[in-house]
Amino acid sequence: MKIAVIGTGYVGLVTGVCLADIGHRVTCIDVNITKIRLLREGKSPIFEPGLQEMIQRNMLENRLRFTNEINAGIDQASIIYIAVGTPSNEDGTADLSAIQDAAVSIAKHIKHDVVIVTKSTVPIGTNDRIKAIIEDHKVDKSIRVDIVSNPEFLREGSAISDTFNGDRIVIGSDSEKAADIIEEINKPFQIPIFRTSIRSAEMIKYASNAFLATKISFINEISNLCEKLDADVTEVAQGMGMDKRIGTHFLNAGIGYGGSCFPKDTNALVQIAGNANHEFELLKSVIEVNKKQQKILIEKAKKRFDSLDGLTIAVLGLAFKPNTDDMREAASIPVISELIQSGARVLAYDPIANENAKRVLPKEVTFCKSIEEAITKTDCVFILTEWPEIVQFELAKYPLFMNRAVIFDGRNCFDPKKLLAYRIEYHSVGRSSTYLEVLKPSILK
Ligand SMILES: NC(=O)C1=CN([C@@H]2O[C@H](COP(=O)(O)OP(=O)(O)OC[C@H]3O[C@@H](n4cnc5c(N)ncnc54)[C@H](O)[C@@H]3O)[C@@H](O)[C@H]2O)C=CC1
Numbered sequence: 360m361k362i363a364v365i366g367t368g369y370v371g372l373v374t375g376v377c378l379a380d381i382g383h384r385v386t387c388i389d390v391n392i393t394k395i396r397l398l399r400e401g402k403s404p405i406f407e408p409g410l411q412e413m414i415q416r417n418m419l420e421n422r423l424r425f426t427n428e429i430n431a432g433i434d435q436a437s438i439i440y441i442a443v444g445t446p447s448n449e450d451g452t453a454d455l456s457a458i459q460d461a462a463v464s465i466a467k468h469i470k471h472d473v474v475i476v477t478k479s480t481v482p483i484g485t486n487d488r489i490k491a492i493i494e495d496h497k498v499d500k501s502i503r504v505d506i507v508s509n510p511e512f513l514r515e516g517s518a519i520s521d522t523f524n525g526d527r528i529v530i531g532s533d534s535e536k537a538a539d540i541i542e543e544i545n546k547p548f549q550i551p552i553f554r555t556s557i558r559s560a561e562m563i564k565y566a567s568n569a570f571l572a573t574k575i576s577f578i579n580e581i582s583n584l585c586e587k588l589d590a591d592v593t594e595v596a597q598g599m600g601m602d603k604r605i606g607t608h609f610l611n612a613g614i615g616y617g618g619s620c621f622p623k624d625t626n627a628l629v630q631i632a633g634n635a636n637h638e639f640e641l642l643k644s645v646i647e648v649n650k651k652q653q654k655i656l657i658e659k660a661k662k663r664f665d666s667l668d669g670l671t672i673a674v675l676g677l678a679f680k681p682n683t684d685d686m687r688e689a690a691s692i693p694v695i696s697e698l699i700q701s702g703a704r705v706l707a708y709d710p711i712a713n714e715n716a717k718r719v720l721p722k723e724v725t726f727c728k729s730i731e732e733a734i735t736k737t738d739c740v741f742i743l744t745e746w747p748e749i750v751q752f753e754l755a756k757y758p759l760f761m762n763r764a765v766i767f768d769g770r771n772c773f774d775p776k777k778l779l780a781y782r783i784e785y786h787s788v789g790r791s792s793t794y795l796e797v798l799k800p801s802i803l804k
């Protein structure tokens with residue numbers, strides 16, 4: 360099948376490359392000239408495990424090419440995927456301007472019947488609008504355009520593996536024939552296919568992200584209660600997860616969810632509900648809980664030190680999760696801004712996201728090339744992302760390098776009991792803090 364993919368971000372690029380890998384001929388199109396230049400050189404503009412190798416292999420085998428020219432890109436394609444961004448507007452609604460632009464460009468350039476497949480996360484009813492835009496703008500009115508909503512469920516950091524091992528592929532369409540074609544295209548992935556109406560498919564995407572975000576905020580609330588009542592949230596989550604109806608996934612307490620999707624999609628769903636005269640109270644609370652949760656390490660540090668003014672603090676992990684260089688809505692942004700406002704000096708380190716972080720973090724931050732460099736002569740460490748390099752870092756080095764070995768861990772990377780043996784004072788989430796007996800001031804109780 361000849362396929363065009365519009366938008367080569369995390370979703371479009373991974374989709375295009377994986378479709379090429381299962382044998383289709385794919386042209387990836389983007390308005391961003393730098394991205395396309397890099398891709399033509401076989402370089403991935405984003406950090407995603409395994410992606411660059413797969414790009415190079417499929418280019419060599421002539422199944423994958425890249426262009427800035429929409430007309431050249433969709434010229435021969437009978438299937439056109441839309442995977443452009445749908446970021447948040449100021450009021451939380453989804454900004455659909457890139458979708459609108461893509462639809463108009465498609466309409467102006469198509470020369471034969473096509474199936475349009477929407478991968479982007481879009482509010483319920485948007486695919487109907489895409490269809491209307493294309494019908495309005497198409498030059499040759501005899502061309503047939505069918506629409507399929509095919510929401511994406513991949514996670515950053517494991518995008519390729521998720522594409523090949525997803526739990527389901529949702530295909531929403533009111534055209535049986537178009538749905539059959541998209542089912543056929545996806546067959547080699549050998550993933551269960553679930554066919555729905557267009558609007559149900561659009562809703563499945565928002566409902567899934569909102570539900571996962573709800574699980575995280577729920578366990579974070581339980582973790583706050585655990586701290587007050589001397590229970591251990593990791594044990595509680597494990598015990599809850601053994602019930603198959605609850606499941607073990609997405610019950611890791613921490614400093615809240617970030618990233619390009621949960622914050623944006625939960626806000627958008629609240630707005631979608633509002634527009635349908637429905638007050639989505641549960642989801643509003645999920646969002647509020649998450650905002651509060653991002654502040655918990657700062658609160659713990661302020662309680663521990665009285666004031667952060669004049670302290671030197673290392674922040675380990677800046678990306679919103681491990682295995683990505685994505686800084687969108689990363690917890691490190693509000694946390695570091697608040698540390699700086701409180702008068703602390705911040706030394707930051709991320710194994711991959713330092714460069715992207717420099718663009719969004721306050722200019723006062725000093726970026727370091729290693730964990731050792733970041734923690735040297737610091738008064739405490741904040742761990743914000745559970746990168747393997749950070750989790751596996753030799754614990755004995757903290758007391759050696761730091762002024763005083765105090766760790767605030769927003770990702771529960773370590774067993775608190777183990778830290779005492781290394782003479783580290785340890786504050787994590789939803790578990791009791793561990794202090795060195797000799798240093799334990801009575802006010803800390
Ligand atoms: N990032 C993720 O892990 C996931 C994202 N999604 C959804 O997929 C969509 C895309 O997300 P990302 O890939 O993260 O976005 P992104 O921001 O990484 O990439 C979007 C790309 O589209 C390009 N673009 C914008 N307008 C264009 C146009 N008119 N013609 C051609 N290219 C254009 C941009 O230059 C950019 O390269 C969003 O709706 C998002 O909610 C869904 C599942 C996972």
Ligand SMILES: O=C(O)[C@H]1O[C@H](OP(=O)(O)OP(=O)(O)OC[C@H]2O[C@@H](n3ccc(=O)[nH]c3=O)[C@H](O)[C@@H]2O)[C@H](O)[C@@H](O)[C@@H]1O
Nearest residue numbers: 511512513514515609610611613615616617618620679680
């Ligand atoms: O729509 C999207 O963009 C994607 O959003 C998420 O994927 P992603 O944002 O890449 O990453 P997740 O692994 O879901 O993590 C999101 C955030 O939740 C946090 N999280 C996750 C799990 C958990 O138990 N606790 C927790 O705090 C992570 O640290 C991270 O900040 C969903 O998992 C994907 O299915 C979806 O396709």
